[in-house]
Structures are given as C-alpha cells and as structure tokens.
Amino acid sequence: MISAHLFLLRSRQAGLGLICCVALSTWNAKLTAQTLQAPAASGQNAGSTAGSTANGSFAGVDGTVSPIAGTRGSLSAGQIVAILQDKPEVIVEIKQLAADQLQQQGVKIQPDSITDEALYSQIASNAPLRSAITNFLRARGYVSDADLQQNAAAGGSDRDDDGDALSSTQTLQSLSQVPGANLPLAAADGSSLQDSLAQQAEQGRLQSSGNTTGAGARTTNAAASRQTRDSDTHNTTDVPKVLRQPAPYNLLSMRDLYTQIPEESTHLKRFGSEMFVSRGGTGTMTRAVGQGQESPLDIPIGPDYVVGPGDSLSIDLWGGISQTLTKTIDREGRISLPEAGTIAVAGLTLERAQAVIGNTLKAQYRNAQVAVTVSRLRTVRVYVVGDVQRPGAYDISSLSTPLNALYAAGGPTGVGSLRTLRHMRGKELVAEIDLYDFLLHGVRTGDDRFQGGDTLLVPPAGPQVALSGAVKRPAIYELKHEATLAAVLADAGGSTVAAALSHITVERIDANQHRETVTLNLTKSSTGEAATAAISDFPVRDGDRIQIAPILPFSERAVYLEGHVVRPGRMAYREGMHLNDVLRSYQDLLPEPAAQGEVIRLVAPDLHAETIEFNVADALIGNVSLELQPFDTIRVLGRYDVDSPRVEIRGEVLRPGSFPLSEGMTAAQLVRMAGGFRRGALQQDADLTSYHIVDGNKVIGQRSAIRIGDAVARNDSSADVVLKPGDILTVHQITGWNDIGASLTIEGEANHPGSYGFQEGERLSSVLRRAGGLRDTAYPAGAVLIREQVRELEEKSRAELIHQIETSSAAAKLAPNLSGGDSSATLQLIQQQQEQVLARLRSQPSSGRLVIHINSDIDSWANTDADIEVRRGDVLSIPKRPGFVLISGQVYNASAITYVPGKTAGWYLQRAGGSSELADRKEIFVIRANGLVVGRHSGDGHVLSAKLDAGDVVVVPQKIIGTSQFWRNLLTVAQIASSAAIAAAVAGL
Structure with missing residues (x-):
C-alpha cells in the first residue's frame, strides 16, 4: 500500500522555491560579513545547537567557538553535494541550520520552505556557504581534518591555481558534466566533482595525443577505458542510485520517500570485449610479436616437446668440463x-634429444654430464582472418594456441563472435572454440597447438541480448545454447540481492517488424519459487534488452528519530512498536529537552503528513501508549528551541547579557553565570524587573528590589528569588565609583605641570593652586581646556554639517531668476567651492576646546562663573605669550604678524596685503586667543575696528558663490568650523 503512493506529495512544494531563494540569498550576503560556526557534539542536531550560545554562533565540542575552515581547505560544491546525496539526513540538518541562522538575522523562514534546488544553487554559487557547510560536516564527523588537508593538497578545493575562488558559472558547468546527474549539482553515482574533473582531464590529455599510434595508443586508451569501467562499478552494499525529488517537509522520512529509481542509461559493453585490451605489458600475453617484441611463454616446455628447425637449444656441460653451448637447429x-660433428635432432622429443646429445658428448669428454633446454622457440606462421581487429599473417611461437593468435590480432571486432572461433588446418576443422568457457569458467578449450599454415577464423557474432540493472555483470551477451532468461542470468553471474524480480522489462525486436515491450507475469507478492520458475520459462530472443529493476531504495519498515536526541536517524520498525520503545530514558536525549514532543505521521493512502503531540516526561515513564507506524518521525526539540526562555542581567557583573533560563534558576545563580560581581558593584540591593500576563491579553511589568549581596555571598535563600522568563536583573554601581582615580592634566606654563587627581566638585582654581599657579611667562588668555565630551559633540556637529552640505539640492544654491546656461556654469563653480570647503572641514580634526576665561590672578576669578568644575580626562594647556597675530584665508599673504598693542584687525589685514578678489569682506571674523569668535553680527561694531590681542586670528572667508541665503549661511558656518581648529593650534604655539 505504501509503495503505491510514494510520490503523491510532490505538488505541495509549488511556490516555495522563490521564497527560499530570496531568503538564502540574504543569508549568504550576511555570511560574507560574519562567521557561521558549526554545531557542537556529533549527536546534537543543528536546531538544538543554534541556541546554545548567546550570540547565535555555534560552539565546538570543547565548548569553544570553532573557526570555519578556510576556503582553501573547504570542500568543493560537487563534493558537498555528493555527501548530501549519499546521506539524506545531512540535508535535513543543513536546512535546519540555515533556517535557524536566518531567523536570528530577522528573516522569517521555516526549514520546510527551503527546497533542495535552492540549497544546491547556493552551494554552487557561494564560497562562504561552502566553508560553513564544510565546517559543519567536519564537526559532525562526516569529514576529518586529515581529509580536508589531503583534499587541499590534491587540488580538490573550489579554487583555481591563483587561489581565487571558482565562479558559480564554472562550478555549475563542471557539475553539469558529471554523468547521470540528478540535479545540476549531484552525480547520480555519488562520485565527487574532483573524480569527474580528473577523469575529464585524463580523457582530454589522451585526446590531445593525436599522433600516438600502435601499442602505446592502445595502452593509453586501455587505461582510460579501465578508469571508466572502475567508476561504473556499483556494489550491492553501496547506497542505491536514486533521483531525489524536492520534499515538501524537511523530514528524513519524506526525503526517503521522495526518491525515484533512475532510468538505466549506462552504455553496455559486450561481455569479454575488454579481455583483449592491452595491459601495458603487465599481463602474461602480448600481441605484438609481428612488431618486433618478444612473446613470453605462458606454459612450461615439457620433455615431450618435439624440437624442430628454428628452435635454439642451450647445452650445459659439467663434470670433466664446464661449458655452455647454444645451438640452433x-x-x-x-x-x-x-669434436663430434653434426647430429640430427629434428623430430625428436626434448627428452630424446637430450639423450642423443648427451651420449655424443660423453664420448668426447670424460665424466661429462649434459643438460639440454630450449632457450628460444621457433616461430610458425599462421593466419588470423574474419572479424578481428588486425587480420593477417602472424609469426607466433610453436607453443601458441588459438587464444594466443587471437591476442596477437587484437581480438574480435564489435561484430566478431566470441563463441564460435574455428581453428582450420587446410580444409579440416581442428577445433571450434567458445571463449565463454574460458571467460566464465576458466576452462581453455581448443588448445591444439598451431602448425605452420594453420588458420584461425572469427565469424560474425550470433544472437545477442543486453542485460542491465540489478545483475552482477551487466553487459551484452552472445547466445549459443542459451534459450531462456535463466541461462542468460547465469552467464551474467545472477541477479543481485537488490533485484526486484517482479519488475523485469524486456525491450524486444519483432524480427524485421517493430519493437515491443514485454514483462514477466509476476507480481510483488510472488514467491521466490514462482519468480525462479517464470525466469526459467521465459525465452529470450536476438536483440532483447533486458532490464532488471532494483527494489525500493529505502526501508519500508523504519521509523525516524530526530531533534534533541543522542542518536538521530533511522530505527527498525516492528509490529506493536510503541513510543516508549524508542524513547526509553533521558539517556536517549540531550540535556534539557522540551516538555512537548511530536510524532509526524504519514497517513495512508496518500501519505499526507499529520502531527501528534506528546509529553516527553510521560513518554519516558511509559504513560504515553502511542503505537508507532512505519515512516513515523519522532521529533524532540531542546528546551531552548521552543520559545527559548531567557533572562537578562545588566550592570556591574563581569559578563552582562542574555542567558538561557534553566529550570529553577535564581537571581544568585544568574549572577554566578555572569561571572560574579565587579569590584564596583553595589551589593546592597539590585533591581529585578518581571513581567506577567493578565487574563492572557495584557502584560504588566513589576519592579522589585532584592538583597543580591546576601543572596550571592551568604547564600541567603530568603534574599534570593526564582527567575521567570523575560526577567531583567540590574546590579547597580557604587556611588562615585567612576570618579576613583579621576585626574586632569596641566601642561605648559604652570609652575608644576603634570597629572592631578581631584575630588568630586573640585574647581579649576583649586587644581591650579595645587599646581603652584601660573608662571610669569604664561599667557592665560590663550589657555586651552580640552574635554572629551566636547570633542564628541563637535564630531557629531561636524558630521551633521557635512551631511547637510552634501545633501543640499541645487534649488538651495541658485536663485530662481537664472537662465539655463547661467545656472549650469554657476553650478559647476558652486560644486568646486563645495568640494574645497568639505575637504577643509574633513581635514581639520575636532579640537574639543572648552572656552574658559582665566588670568594669572587666580583669586580674582576663583569661585565665580569662570571657575568651572573639572572632569576626568580634562587637559589644560597654558601657552606662553605668542607675540603675533595670525592672518588666514583669502588674503594676499597669509602669515603671522608681530603683535603690536592697540592695533586693530584692519591694521593687521593691511600688513598681510589686504583681502584678495575672492574674499568676502563682509563676513570677516576674528577668533580670540581664548576661543571666542567676533563676527559681523557680534554687536561690537565693525570687525576690522576691533583691537586685537596676541594670539588672535583674523579669518578672511571666501566669497560664497550662489544667491541662496540658506546656502550662504551653511557654507559660512562650515568656514568658521574649519577655522576653529586653526585657532586652537595657534594658542598652543
């Protein structure tokens, strides 16, 4: 019943591909910027591990965060897909891993929504994803570090010779060339991309050797043929070749059911055709006698061998004389x-020849012993004709058999017979040879020795049938006496244990008429005896193509266990099996499982999925009497995977943050999990903010104070509280802790410059008194106080000003009465001026200067508004009297002019050559040595009439192009801001 409905669920995945492709693309974009870590122990699933750390990364086996293997050491796309095809349970975890990571990044997606095509496509196109999956497979034990190192050394990683990652197009093109691929990325036979590319490279190298002929070319082609043959080898114990269709749910049971048995497309070879392929001289027989090569003897020469003209005899003498003679008949x-002359030995056996030669030599030499052996055999000329690779005359050894002669001629052609070779001597048929006796049973028939002038005839092949599928030797077989399918199967070694004898298909040719498809009259319920009888009675004909299909590629009596368990995967099913037979104790689960589990059942007849919930604790003690069915998936999640309960701790602890809430966790335990108190922690009490739901529709917050010091240090249970999900514990800081060690730095013209600590609320005058006051050479009007908080405010203000200038539209820069041509030229000038102002604004760092008003008489300004409170990190620089006034901006000679008391800004401007044509004289401003700015709108009269002091700066701004008042004000502010840093630097000179 189950097998009749295996593929009825395929339509449910419609519309999911686009969603998961977009989500995975988002995931991969973020993978480039951050590292995806691998799960921890090999028994823990991706879903349970995703929440194991606070930041969503994955911990290694030892609890530390494991780095991802570099792309150089990562697997290629083809190798990853080969593993996923071979182990479907890995795809389930990879999808869960992807979904968990996406959800942590704010992308709402379920593992069931990620199709195989979307996952495979991203594997092919995204190198960080391949690195992440490689690290995941390494953490799970599917690949080892040694495998990765060996793969990188062999060039198996997805990088080219220059170290750059291969493009997705190259990867897809390489994967598409894998024979029998299911999806664009998966080899149907499970072979890796590395093996496929190596084979293609070898074939390309062979093809490039186009000028190679003779035995060398045949040897190379033989190596390629052998490599192809070896790659096609498929053992019964291997994972069956299947086509995996996208499953609508991310279940291992669904993945097992959503498989198709692929149509057999392997190119069959004629049985025995590879016997005559040269092994590069490593075999016992070669065929190149006529090409000047020696033919080694494959059988010993016995004493009954008849010597004749052409044989070379080796005669060894010892005793009265030691000598070796070589004589050719x-x-x-x-x-x-x-000393003895000539003797006739032709026609004698080797034993008789030795006796004759020995008697002759003994008469000449006293006590001589003689041994005679054949050192080189004579050759005979025979003729190999018919359908052979190289018909013609061959000079072969006198010990050669028809099989040797056939080797010398390169074997039969594709048309030549392997079963009716004829050894002719004149018109007489010496023997008829069937090579199947030798190939199948090792029996060498027709071994009559050749004589000169003999002929070996290879006629065309007789009837042939092709046998493929679940047989031990799929090939094309030539028929002789075989008339039934059973006889042909016997030649093929029989069917494998994975053969479905009820699914035998025969593509038959009705001679000179048409083709037809014939099946055996067997059903799935037929017994083994009935199948054997039907096979024995089924006649075969010339041209039949017989396909024996394999059995289903999955077990029909299995249940599946996944999630927060120690041993996920398939388990054997038996009748009357209950849930407690699978989940026997907490030892079968990882720590802290969720309270509820689920059984996902595929309900007949259409095998649609239904979910049955159960209580995990009740199931473990046997209170859940749920009877299991085949293909049930038992899923147990971790406690932190189901609406993960978490609590948060803030403030003065070593590791503040969010932590998983374990059963019965208290506030003291949370503090210990966070590393304990910092030295500045206020242990008297802490704030605990809790939330509870009223009537299921309203959340109310509640704050309470707990004596956290007593709970942690003294283990006082009355001071401790049990935490609830969402609680926030805040540990406060001791008053004034941050002021411990606070100091400011006094530089320049103080009597005792250096770093000075201060009390809270202490003012600048007090610190200056402790520094011994100011020296006579000090210039307090130019004192600069640098404060970090002011610097931060200046940075924000400058960034906002730059943003305003950059985003101001053209309408804010031009007057409405300008024509098109005028506006275009004006805009170009405005653009140049804008770039200059922005460059100056960015090049001048924020000074962080706080304007102060002090003088050498500290008592005169102490405890007044000018006596400001000092802060941690303040730096007070007291310069010497500068002795000059600086003129900058749009003047003919921007320089420092020697200070003359009582002179005005206009006087100093004239000494600098006056303003240039680009100057905006109306907006000239002065920056005093103490940081104050005097401009046209300061209310002190004209700027040029102001009397200057030493260290003041006169700034002549550039005339602003554009008639928009907003734009003019914006650039004016920018010019003042960029000049402030110059004034601070002048004060420090």
Whole structure:
C-alpha cells in the first residue's frame, strides 16, 4: 500500500522555491560579513545547537567557538553535494541550520520552505556557504581534518591555481558534466566533482595525443577505458542510485520517500570485449610479436616437446668440463657439436634429444654430464582472418594456441563472435572454440597447438541480448545454447540481492517488424519459487534488452528519530512498536529537552503528513501508549528551541547579557553565570524587573528590589528569588565609583605641570593652586581646556554639517531668476567651492576646546562663573605669550604678524596685503586667543575696528558663490568650523 503512493506529495512544494531563494540569498550576503560556526557534539542536531550560545554562533565540542575552515581547505560544491546525496539526513540538518541562522538575522523562514534546488544553487554559487557547510560536516564527523588537508593538497578545493575562488558559472558547468546527474549539482553515482574533473582531464590529455599510434595508443586508451569501467562499478552494499525529488517537509522520512529509481542509461559493453585490451605489458600475453617484441611463454616446455628447425637449444656441460653451448637447429634438422660433428635432432622429443646429445658428448669428454633446454622457440606462421581487429599473417611461437593468435590480432571486432572461433588446418576443422568457457569458467578449450599454415577464423557474432540493472555483470551477451532468461542470468553471474524480480522489462525486436515491450507475469507478492520458475520459462530472443529493476531504495519498515536526541536517524520498525520503545530514558536525549514532543505521521493512502503531540516526561515513564507506524518521525526539540526562555542581567557583573533560563534558576545563580560581581558593584540591593500576563491579553511589568549581596555571598535563600522568563536583573554601581582615580592634566606654563587627581566638585582654581599657579611667562588668555565630551559633540556637529552640505539640492544654491546656461556654469563653480570647503572641514580634526576665561590672578576669578568644575580626562594647556597675530584665508599673504598693542584687525589685514578678489569682506571674523569668535553680527561694531590681542586670528572667508541665503549661511558656518581648529593650534604655539 505504501509503495503505491510514494510520490503523491510532490505538488505541495509549488511556490516555495522563490521564497527560499530570496531568503538564502540574504543569508549568504550576511555570511560574507560574519562567521557561521558549526554545531557542537556529533549527536546534537543543528536546531538544538543554534541556541546554545548567546550570540547565535555555534560552539565546538570543547565548548569553544570553532573557526570555519578556510576556503582553501573547504570542500568543493560537487563534493558537498555528493555527501548530501549519499546521506539524506545531512540535508535535513543543513536546512535546519540555515533556517535557524536566518531567523536570528530577522528573516522569517521555516526549514520546510527551503527546497533542495535552492540549497544546491547556493552551494554552487557561494564560497562562504561552502566553508560553513564544510565546517559543519567536519564537526559532525562526516569529514576529518586529515581529509580536508589531503583534499587541499590534491587540488580538490573550489579554487583555481591563483587561489581565487571558482565562479558559480564554472562550478555549475563542471557539475553539469558529471554523468547521470540528478540535479545540476549531484552525480547520480555519488562520485565527487574532483573524480569527474580528473577523469575529464585524463580523457582530454589522451585526446590531445593525436599522433600516438600502435601499442602505446592502445595502452593509453586501455587505461582510460579501465578508469571508466572502475567508476561504473556499483556494489550491492553501496547506497542505491536514486533521483531525489524536492520534499515538501524537511523530514528524513519524506526525503526517503521522495526518491525515484533512475532510468538505466549506462552504455553496455559486450561481455569479454575488454579481455583483449592491452595491459601495458603487465599481463602474461602480448600481441605484438609481428612488431618486433618478444612473446613470453605462458606454459612450461615439457620433455615431450618435439624440437624442430628454428628452435635454439642451450647445452650445459659439467663434470670433466664446464661449458655452455647454444645451438640452433638448421633447416635440415641438425646441430653442430664440438669434436663430434653434426647430429640430427629434428623430430625428436626434448627428452630424446637430450639423450642423443648427451651420449655424443660423453664420448668426447670424460665424466661429462649434459643438460639440454630450449632457450628460444621457433616461430610458425599462421593466419588470423574474419572479424578481428588486425587480420593477417602472424609469426607466433610453436607453443601458441588459438587464444594466443587471437591476442596477437587484437581480438574480435564489435561484430566478431566470441563463441564460435574455428581453428582450420587446410580444409579440416581442428577445433571450434567458445571463449565463454574460458571467460566464465576458466576452462581453455581448443588448445591444439598451431602448425605452420594453420588458420584461425572469427565469424560474425550470433544472437545477442543486453542485460542491465540489478545483475552482477551487466553487459551484452552472445547466445549459443542459451534459450531462456535463466541461462542468460547465469552467464551474467545472477541477479543481485537488490533485484526486484517482479519488475523485469524486456525491450524486444519483432524480427524485421517493430519493437515491443514485454514483462514477466509476476507480481510483488510472488514467491521466490514462482519468480525462479517464470525466469526459467521465459525465452529470450536476438536483440532483447533486458532490464532488471532494483527494489525500493529505502526501508519500508523504519521509523525516524530526530531533534534533541543522542542518536538521530533511522530505527527498525516492528509490529506493536510503541513510543516508549524508542524513547526509553533521558539517556536517549540531550540535556534539557522540551516538555512537548511530536510524532509526524504519514497517513495512508496518500501519505499526507499529520502531527501528534506528546509529553516527553510521560513518554519516558511509559504513560504515553502511542503505537508507532512505519515512516513515523519522532521529533524532540531542546528546551531552548521552543520559545527559548531567557533572562537578562545588566550592570556591574563581569559578563552582562542574555542567558538561557534553566529550570529553577535564581537571581544568585544568574549572577554566578555572569561571572560574579565587579569590584564596583553595589551589593546592597539590585533591581529585578518581571513581567506577567493578565487574563492572557495584557502584560504588566513589576519592579522589585532584592538583597543580591546576601543572596550571592551568604547564600541567603530568603534574599534570593526564582527567575521567570523575560526577567531583567540590574546590579547597580557604587556611588562615585567612576570618579576613583579621576585626574586632569596641566601642561605648559604652570609652575608644576603634570597629572592631578581631584575630588568630586573640585574647581579649576583649586587644581591650579595645587599646581603652584601660573608662571610669569604664561599667557592665560590663550589657555586651552580640552574635554572629551566636547570633542564628541563637535564630531557629531561636524558630521551633521557635512551631511547637510552634501545633501543640499541645487534649488538651495541658485536663485530662481537664472537662465539655463547661467545656472549650469554657476553650478559647476558652486560644486568646486563645495568640494574645497568639505575637504577643509574633513581635514581639520575636532579640537574639543572648552572656552574658559582665566588670568594669572587666580583669586580674582576663583569661585565665580569662570571657575568651572573639572572632569576626568580634562587637559589644560597654558601657552606662553605668542607675540603675533595670525592672518588666514583669502588674503594676499597669509602669515603671522608681530603683535603690536592697540592695533586693530584692519591694521593687521593691511600688513598681510589686504583681502584678495575672492574674499568676502563682509563676513570677516576674528577668533580670540581664548576661543571666542567676533563676527559681523557680534554687536561690537565693525570687525576690522576691533583691537586685537596676541594670539588672535583674523579669518578672511571666501566669497560664497550662489544667491541662496540658506546656502550662504551653511557654507559660512562650515568656514568658521574649519577655522576653529586653526585657532586652537595657534594658542598652543
């Protein structure tokens, strides 16, 4: 019943691809900027681990955050997909990992919404994602560090020779070339991208050697053929080749069911055709006798061997004389012996020849012993004709058999027969040879030795059938006496244990008519005896293509366990199995499981998914009598995966932040989790803010004070409280703690410059008195007080001013009465001026100067408004009297003019050559040595009439282009701000 409804759920994934692609793209964009960490222990799922740390990163096995392996050490897209195809449970965890990460980043997506295509596409195009998944697989034990190092050394990472990551297009193109790929990224046979590319590179190298001929070319082609053959090998114990369709739910059971058995597309070879492929000289027989190579003997030469003309004999003498003679039998059948003359040995057996030679030599040499061996065999010329690779005449060894001659001729062609080879001697048929006896059973028939002039005839092949699928030796077989499917299966080694004998399909050719499809009359419920009988009775014909389909690629009697468990994965199902048989105790779960679990059941007949909730604690003690069914998925989540309860601690603790709320956690335990108190913590009491829900529709906050010091240091349970989800504990700071060690720095013309501590509320006059007051050379009017808070305010003000200038529209710069041509030219000038002002504004750092009014007589201004309170980090610089006035801006000679008492700003401006044509004389301003700015609108008369003191700065601004008042005011402020830093620097000279 289950197998009849395996693929009815496929339509439910419609419309999910676009959503998850957009979400995954967002995830990958953020992966570039931050590191995705791998989960912890190998038994913990991605969902439970995602919340294991406060910041959402993933902890390693030892609890530390594990760095991601670099892209150089990461797996390629093809290798990752091969692992995901081979282990479907990994995809479930990878999707859960992706969904958890996206939810932490604010993207609402469920694991079920991420389709396989979207995940595979992102793996191919995103290198950070491949690094993250590689680290995940390493943490889970699917790959080891040694594997990654070996892969990087072998060039298996997804980078080119220059170290740059391969583009997604290159990756997709490489993956699309993998034979039998299911999706654009997955090889159907599970082979890795590295293996595929290595094979393609080898084939390309072979093809590039186009000028290679003869035995060398055949050897190279043989190596490529052998490599292809080895890659096609598929053992019964291997994971079956399947096409995985996108499942609508992220369940391992669904992934098992959403698989299709792929159509067999392997190119079958003729059985025995590879026997005659050269092994590069490593075998016992070679075929190149006619090409000047020696043919090694594959059988020993016995004493009954008949010697003849052309044989070379090796004669060893010892005893009365030690000597070795090599003699070749001439055409007349004789050999020449020393001192004895010639003797005839042709036609004698080797044993008889040794006796004749020995008797002859013993008469010449006293006590001589003789041994005769054949050092080189004579050759005979035979003819190999018919459908062979290289028909013709061959000079072969006199010990050669028809099989040797066939090797020499390169074996049969694709048309030549392997079952009816004929050994002819003239018109007489010496033997008929069936190579299947040798190939299948190791029996060498027709081993009659060749004589000169013999012929080996290879006729065209007889009837043939192709056998593929779940058989041990899929190939094309030539028929001789086989008439039934059982006989052909016997030649193929029989069917594998994974063969579905009820699914045998025969594509048959009705001779010279048409093709038809024939099946055996078997059902799934047929017994083994019935299947064997049907196979034995089924006749085969010439041209049949027989396909034996494999059984279902998944177990039909399994349940699945996932989530917050020690051993996730498949479990065997048995009749009457209950939930307690799977979840027996807390040892089967990871720490702190959620209170509720769920069983996701695929309900027949259409196998739609339904969820059944259960209480985990009741299930463990046997109070839940839920009977399981095949394909049930038992999911137990972690306590922190289900509406994760958390509490927060703030203030004076070592590690403030958000922490998971464990069962029964108290405020004292939370403080200890946060590392304990800092030295500045107020341990008298702390604030606890709690929330509770009223009538299910209203949240009310409540604040209470707890004696946190007694609860932590003295373990006083009466002072401690049990925390609830969402509680916020705030540990306060001791009053004035930040003022401990506070100091300011006095530089320049003080009697005792240096760093001085101060009490809260202490004023500048008090610190100056402790510094010994000011020296006679001091210039208090130019004193500069730098305060960090002022610097921060200046930075914000300057950034806002720059933003206003950059974002001001053209309408704010031009007058409405300008024509088109005038406005274009004016805008160009305004743009240049704007860039100059912005460059000056950015180049001048914020000084942080606080304007003060002090003099050498400290008593005169002490405890007045000018006597300001000092702050931590203040720096007071008291310069010497400068002795000059600085003229800057749009003047002909911007310089420092020697100070002359009583002179006005106009007097100093004239000494600098006066203002230039670009100057805006109406907006000239003066920056006093103490930091005050005197401008046209200061109310003190004309600026140029103001009398200056030493250290003052006269600034002549640039004439602002543009008639908009807003724009003019904006740039005026910018010019003043950029000049303030110059004035502070002058005061310090």
